[in-house]
Amino acid sequence: MGTARGPQTTGSDERNAARLSARRAQILDAATSVFARLGYHGSRMDDIVQASGLSKGAIYWYFKSKEEIAVELVRQLLHDEEQSLAGEPAAGGDAGARLSAMADDFSRSLRENPSRAPLALELLSLGQRIPAIKKHFTDYHETYVALLSDLLRAASGGAASTQQIRAGALALAAMVDGWALHEALITTPSGHRDGLGEAVGILVAGLRSQV
Known part of the structure; x- marks a missing residue:
């Protein structure tokens, strides 16, 4: 009889998880600099987009709002x-x-x-x-x-x-x-x-x- 195996983590899964984590960190680093410079209320999502170097669509994929x-x-x-x-x-x-x-x-x-x-x-x-x-x-x-x-x-x-x-x-x-x-x-x-x-x-x- 075969041995039942649980879900296996592939190298591709690990790379995707690392990429997602890096993108989130990139956005949060950008927000940190923007909030420190402009304040939360003085900041716009467009400011975070510009500071991150990512597209607006990429930002909204990870976070729905400021x-x-x-x-x-x-x-x-x-x-x-x-x-x-x-x-x-x-x-x-x-x-x-x-x-x-x-x-x-x-x-x-x-x-x-x-x-x-x-x-x-x-x-x-x-x-x-x-x-x-x-x-x-x-x-x-x-x-x-x-x-x-x-x-x-x-x-x-x-x-x-x-x-x-x-x-x-x-x-x-x-x-x-x-x-x-x-x-x-x-x-x-x-x-x-x-x-x-x-x-x-x-x-x-x-x-x-x-x-």
Whole structure:
């Protein structure tokens, strides 16, 4: 008797999947540059078409509207961010020092990529009227706060209570969001641009001093 086999993936299928993924990435990269330059509301699908180098028909094959592109862009950006943070709690070294280093890396990335902060705020604001984007940000926020809680718990050495750790994680998340807002809106050069890491160090020191 013959052995039953499930569907087989052919080389052609893999090439087609890779091509489809590359086209979607090409469109999302174009949308990123357009939204950063013109803002979501100031952008048109024609702007994304022009930036992508693809035909209008090709764009609409993958995405039916500018809103659909924005939702997928937010989903992908948050997924990539979550993946990059996933290994932090298990990483070695002092957790407080790692938190300060992460904060300094974040503030440095905002300086080196000036469009990052305005784009993040632009996409975040869309959550007020696009439910799918709001859900992506809400889900990510919970994961992010849980990660910060794990790091702060380790950094405090057991000195802080669960409630204090949660409050510290929420405060730290707000500090990061506020830093992005500052970088997006304040054009006057700061004399100490890595102050976010220092602020995180102060928060960690406060948790360690709890009794």
